[in-house]
Amino acid sequence: MAELSSRRKYLVLATLCATMFMAMLDNVVVNTALPRIGQELHAGVSGLQWVVEGYSLLFAALLLTGGTLGDRYGRRRIYLAGLALFTGGSAFAALSGTTGLLIAARMTQGLGAALLTPGTLSILRHTFEDERERARAIGLWSGISAIGLALGPVIGGPMVDAFGWASVFWINVPIGGAALLLGGRVLPEYFTRTARLDLPGQLLAAVGLGGLVYALVEGPSRGWTDPVTLGAGVAGVVALLVFGVVELRTADPMMDLRFFADRVLAGAALAAFTVSFGMFGVMFFLPLYMQNVLGWAPTGSGVAALPCTAMIMIASPLSGRLALRYGVRPPLVAGLTLCAVALAGLSLYGSGARYPQYLWVLPLMGFGMGLSFAPASIAVLRRVAPSAAGMASAALNTVRELGGVVGVAVLGAVLTSRLASGLTHRLESAGTPPQARHDIVASVTGDGAGGLVRGSGLPPALHRTMDASFVDALHLAVRCGAVVMAVTAVAVFLLLRSRPDPVSPVSGPVLEQSGAALGA
Numbered sequence: 001m002a003e004l005s006s007r008r009k010y011l012v013l014a015t016l017c018a019t020m021f022m023a024m025l026d027n028v029v030v031n032t033a034l035p036r037i038g039q040e041l042h043a044g045v046s047g048l049q050w051v052v053e054g055y056s057l058l059f060a061a062l063l064l065t066g067g068t069l070g071d072r073y074g075r076r077r078i079y080l081a082g083l084a085l086f087t088g089g090s091a092f093a094a095l096s097g098t099t100g101l102l103i104a105a106r107m108t109q110g111l112g113a114a115l116l117t118p119g120t121l122s123i124l125r126h127t128f129e130d131e132r133e134r135a136r137a138i139g140l141w142s143g144i145s146a147i148g149l150a151l152g153p154v155i156g157g158p159m160v161d162a163f164g165w166a167s168v169f170w171i172n173v174p175i176g177g178a179a180l181l182l183g184g185r186v187l188p189e190y191f192t193r194t195a196r197l198d199l200p201g202q203l204l205a206a207v208g209l210g211g212l213v214y215a216l217v218e219g220p221s222r223g224w225t226d227p228v229t230l231g232a233g234v235a236g237v238v239a240l241l242v243f244g245v246v247e248l249r250t251a252d253p254m255m256d257l258r259f260f261a262d263r264v265l266a267g268a269a270l271a272a273f274t275v276s277f278g279m280f281g282v283m284f285f286l287p288l289y290m291q292n293v294l295g296w297a298p299t300g301s302g303v304a305a306l307p308c309t310a311m312i313m314i315a316s317p318l319s320g321r322l323a324l325r326y327g328v329r330p331p332l333v334a335g336l337t338l339c340a341v342a343l344a345g346l347s348l349y350g351s352g353a354r355y356p357q358y359l360w361v362l363p364l365m366g367f368g369m370g371l372s373f374a375p376a377s378i379a380v381l382r383r384v385a386p387s388a389a390g391m392a393s394a395a396l397n398t399v400r401e402l403g404g405v406v407g408v409a410v411l412g413a414v415l416t417s418r419l420a421s422g423l424t425h426r427l428e429s430a431g432t433p434p435q436a437r438h439d440i441v442a443s444v445t446g447d448g449a450g451g452l453v454r455g456s457g458l459p460p461a462l463h464r465t466m467d468a469s470f471v472d473a474l475h476l477a478v479r480c481g482a483v484v485m486a487v488t489a490v491a492v493f494l495l496l497r498s499r500p501d502p503v504s505p506v507s508g509p510v511l512e513q514s515g516a517a518l519g520a
Contacts, residue, residue: 011186012127013137015179016120017144019083022175023113024148025155026090027055027404028283030106032156032298033165035291040165041099045288045419045445049217049412052284053405054103057213058110059117060401061206064254067118068197075119076189080180082115087176094169105169117397125381126190132324135378139320142374147313153287154309157302198254204243205254209405211236216409220416220445259395267495268379269399271332274488275372276403278339278481279365281411282346285474293351293467304355308366315370320378328375329496335375336489338368343482347475351467376400379496411477418473420445426465 030037034048043051070078089108096102124141128134159167215233222229247253260266290301319331342365349358376396384392420441427437444466 008186009127011182012123012188013141015183015186016124017141018175019116019179019183020120020141020145021148022172022179023086023117024145025152026086026109026113026169026172027148027280028152029156029168029171030055030152031283031287032153032302033160033168034284034287036160036165036298037099037102041097041102043099044443045412045416046217046220047099048288049284049408050103051099051106052408053213053217054106055110055113056280056401056405056408057209058107059113060398060405061209062111062114062202063118063398063401064205064395065197065202066114066116067122068254069115070119070122072197074189075123076183076187079116079119079123079187080183082112082117083176083180083183084112085109086112086116087173087180088112090169090172090176094166094173096166121377121381121397123187123190127188134381135320135324138377138381139317139374142320142377143313143316143370145373147309147316151309152283153302153305155302157298157300160298198247198250198252200246201243201250201254204239204246208236208238208240208243209402211239213405213409216413220413220420255395255398259392262383263495264379265383265392267492268328268332268376269396270488270495271336271372271492272376272396272400273403273406274336274485275339275369276400277407277410278343278485279369279407280404281407281481282343282365282478284408284412285415285477289470289474293470294353305362307359307362308369311363311366312370315367316373319371320374322371323375323378327496328379329493331371331375332379332496333489333493335368335371336485336492338364338371340368340482340485340489342368343478343485346478347482350471350475351464407481411481414480415473415477416445418476419469422472423466423469426469430461430465 030051034051037043037051038048041047066078066082086109089105089110089112092108093102093105096105120141121138124137125134128137155171156168159171163170211232211234213236215229215236218232219226219229224230244257247255247257260269287298287301290296290304291298296304315335319335322331342361345361345364346358380392380396423441423444424437427440432440440462
């Protein structure tokens with residue numbers, strides 16, 4: 001294929017950055033609206049988790065299939081199809097009048113994101129063939145994606161206050177429409193394989209992830225020994241084990257697990273997973289804490305996130321330059337460590353906290369996140385042959401998104417379980433009748449009317465009890481997240497090399513086999 005002109009290259013970059021900004025923004029912008037959604041659509045904590053997880057679960061489960069479809073039918077074609085689905089799903093979400101419809105719309109968005117995302121990094125890889133030019137493009141792309149994550153609360157808060165929660169979905173429609181028009185004109189087309197889809201692998205991955213996430217989200221409210229919860233969890237574990245066996249034996253896997261036999265690739269993937277695990281979990285909790293416990297309005301809680309946003313904008317481009325000069329290990333380890341400290345810091349503050357007290361946590365969190373985005377992508381593209389770039393980018397994006405899915409599910413399960421037990425104990429100590437106690441706990445933790453919402457007419461003493469229980473549960477959840485991130489920082493330090501690899505990608509036996517198996 002003839003080399004693209006400089007003007008077209010940067011139009012391609014602008015299109016990809018705009019759509020990834022939109023996708024990443026949508027990943028978190030809904031979090032600011034969660035308290036208002038819970039109030040107006042009568043959703044408890046698990047219902048709100050599904051609003052978040054409906055998107056992330058479809059995104060993660062179908063991301064590799066999206067990459068395969070792009071390789072087979074053309075990355076531009078599948079990218080544009082995904083963008084159209086995502087934009088339509090956004091309009092569907094804005095018009096939803098029930099929690100069930102909103103979750104279905106979020107799943108449509110997740111499907112669209114799974115189709116458009118894999119081609120993004122691969123198109124960049126082929127558009128920018130010079131190593132340093134590509135690194136700069138990836139740094140800019142990663143930085144704008146990170147800014148989308150950071151600006152979600154800042155943009156979402158004022159919109160929720162002024163126009164209602166549906167406005168956080170309407171914002172995607174003009175961006176998506178403009179990107180469709182521009183992308184249809186400037187995006188190049190690439191095909192790299194003609195192999196069949198791995199339908200058994202896709203089915204097993206969907207069942208495995210769906211079963212585990214369902215068990216983690218519903219377990220605290222339904223009960224961990226409930227037959228449906230146990231059945232979903234067991235089915236999920238078994239399906240994922242069989243998935244591993246199938247992927248190792250098939251000639252054309254949706255995810256070649258030998259990819260992770262390389263310690264540098266494994267370290268980069270582990271870092272990407274864990275950053276998403278901790279930070280997506282916190283992004284789910286923080287709006288509930290700030291709006292429902294501390295009494296902030298959506299606009300105030302969004303503006304309060306500006307220090308985090310500013311640090312992401314500074315650290316994201318810096319991380320790409322650091323990775324090129326010193327290797328990917330220093331920025332990744334530093335980012336994980338800063339995020340761990342920030343999560344631990346959040347556990348120091350309760351229902352009476354004032355903004356100046358915990359302000360230091362937010363820039364620390366943002367700088368850690370910003371340091372972690374670009375280096376993982378650079379590590380992967382440096383270690384694989386160009387022919388395997390599509391597989392590698394899809395695998396990294398899948399791992400990163402899985403981190404968010406698992407983080408919201410696991411840390412949410414920790415929070416909801418502790419919240420249910422703590423609230424039950426406090427209500428019992430206050431002499432609340434058993435049926436009323438059961439109804440209050442179910443309302444707060446399950447699919448009920450969201451008892452944490454302020455101004456709902458509940459007695460002040462009951463609000464204080466709920467707030468105390470929520471803060472206690474939040475502290476446990478963020479401490480668990482901090483421990484996971486700290487342990488991962490040590491593991492990444494041991495796995496990754498301290499100096500950057502040569503400019504030409506390494507292609508050891510594992511990667512050569514992976515490329516052959518993928519038909520790349």
